[in-house]
Amino acid sequence: MKLGKVLEMARAANRARSSVEAYKLEKLIRELEAKRGRGTELISLYIPPGRQISDIMSVLRQEYSQASNIKDRTTRHHVLDALTSCMQRLKLFKKVPENGLIIFCGYVSRGIPGDEKLEVHLIVPPEPLNIYLYRCDSRFHIEPLKELLAERDFYGIIVIDRQEATFAILKGKRLEIVEHITSGVPGKHDAGGQSQRRFERVIEQMAHEFYKRVAEYAKKIFLQPDLKLSGLIIGGPGPTKHEFVKGNYLHYQLQSKIVGVVDIGYTGEAGVHELIKRSRQILENVRYVKEKQLIQKFLELLVKDSDLVTYGIREVKKMLEQGAVDLLLISEDLELEKIKLKCQNCGYEDELIVSKRDEAKILSMKCPKCASPMTATGKIELIDELIELAEKMGTKVELISTETEEGEELKKAFGGVAAILRYKATF
Numbered sequence: 433m434k435l436g437k438v439l440e441m442a443r444a445a446n447r448a449r450s451s452v453e454a455y456k457l458e459k460l461i462r463e464l465e466a467k468r469g470r471g472t473e474l475i476s477l478y479i480p481p482g483r484q485i486s487d488i489m490s491v492l493r494q495e496y497s498q499a500s501n502i503k504d505r506t507t508r509h510h511v512l513d514a515l516t517s518c519m520q521r522l523k524l525f526k527k528v529p530e531n532g533l534i535i536f537c538g539y540v541s542r543g544i545p546g547d548e549k550l551e552v553h554l555i556v557p558p559e560p561l562n563i564y565l566y567r568c569d570s571r572f573h574i575e576p577l578k579e580l581l582a583e584r585d586f587y588g589i590i591v592i593d594r595q596e597a598t599f600a601i602l603k604g605k606r607l608e609i610v611e612h613i614t615s616g617v618p619g620k621h622d623a624g625g626q627s628q629r630r631f632e633r634v635i636e637q638m639a640h641e642f643y644k645r646v647a648e649y650a651k652k653i654f655l656q657p658d659l660k661l662s663g664l665i666i667g668g669p670g671p672t673k674h675e676f677v678k679g680n681y682l683h684y685q686l687q688s689k690i691v692g693v694v695d696i697g698y699t700g701e702a703g704v705h706e707l708i709k710r711s712r713q714i715l716e717n718v719r720y721v722k723e724k725q726l727i728q729k730f731l732e733l734l735v736k737d738s739d740l741v742t743y744g745i746r747e748v749k750k751m752l753e754q755g756a757v758d759l760l761l762i763s764e765d766l767e768l769e770k771i772k773l774k775c776q777n778c779g780y781e782d783e784l785i786v787s788k789r790d791e792a793k794i795l796s797m798k799c800p801k802c803a804s805p806m807t808a809t810g811k812i813e814l815i816d817e818l819i820e821l822a823e824k825m826g827t828k829v830e831l832i833s834t835e836t837e838e839g840e841e842l843k844k845a846f847g848g849v850a851a852i853l854r855y856k857a858t859f
């Protein structure tokens with residue numbers, strides 16, 4: 433089990449916080465990643481919070497005057513145009529937004545030389561940017577944005593036994609050992625001349641004091657207003673970790689974030705690394721538990737009070753349009769799209785929901801009225817259409833992966849779309 437894999441799961445777990453928001457940004461990232469320029473002419477600009485707009489403007493003006501020397505006429509024209517476009521957008525801001533600002537701008541190639549199209553994408557990142565970057569390249573530089581998203585995850589780690597405790601933070605790609613404390617609690621064999629019972633009372637008291645200290649450190653380290661704790665994992669050799677967890681020493685906000693108590697062989701830093709390796713299942717569970725619960729809720733209602741649920745594209749859409757849906761569950765693997773077709777000869781129009789795999793088949797369809805070839809006048813992914821509709825009607829949306837049995841069931845048994853209703857449906 434590589435650390436990278438664990439982190440990937442942690443990231444995915446985090447997605448659950450706002451699955452729609454994350455879905456949209458991830459989709460945009462995928463799209464931007466695939467875009468290419470004709471030459472070195474796509475601009476990526478990352479502006480961290482706190483920067484002055486005027487400073488950035490003067491950087492862009494400098495780039496502009498340098499770009500005027502580009503020999504290739506088309507490239508020069510494209511870069512100058514993109515820079516102008518960047519500056520125009522930037523002028524709309526009085527100051528850099530709280531989390532910073534990212535601009536991707538340039539003439540994107542559409543396959544045919546000369547058919548490039550100027551695109552501008554402004555992104556206010558969900559987390560504060562920590563880098564400044566200006567690049568002009570044949571592609572957009574997406575990596576810093578991807579890294580930033582990864583850093584949203586933050587897991588607290590405590591490795592504890594009677595002798596010592598180590599605190600660590602797992603954030604994005606970074607594991608940080610924050611603190612290491614020792615207890616001073618003597619081992620049970622050090623009784624010396626004292627009576628065994630009295631000695632045991634003393635060490636129990638000392639252990640109790642140590643746990644209180646550990647809890648204080650944990651509060652200081654993990655409960656910070658600018659950190660979003662996704663979960664707390666506690667591990668260690670022997671029974672101490674259980675004693676500590678069951679004793680409710682931790683601040684209630686931390687106690688409620690415990691996602692796992694794991695048995696490991698080491699303490700200290702080695703223990704932290706061992707704990708992360710062994711936490712695979714836990715991180716996996718954090719990710720999936722919410723998804724599982726959502727589908728289970730739907731299934732329970734389906735059995736108990738089936739008027740309060742519906743499923744399948746057609747039915748769900750109808751309920752959505754009526755504003756009757758409280759919670760919309762969509763499979764991430766919903767590979768459907770809606771294609772609008774129009775006959776160029778007689779004007780006949782049709783709208784079809786098809787699997788992406790069948791797209792080619794649909795596009796070669798003949799008009800049912802006059803048998804002329806039809807052309808596609810519009811295409812939208814069904815997920816996007818459903819999300820848009822749901823947002824209009826104030827419906828909550830959750831995207832469900834197919835990594836759990838429940839998620840598979842949503843896709844296979846219920847057509848990838850299910851809804852829990854606000855009131856009993858009238859069809």
Ligand SMILES: [Zn+2]
Pocket residue numbers: 775776777778779780799800801802803804
């Ligand atoms: Zn026709």
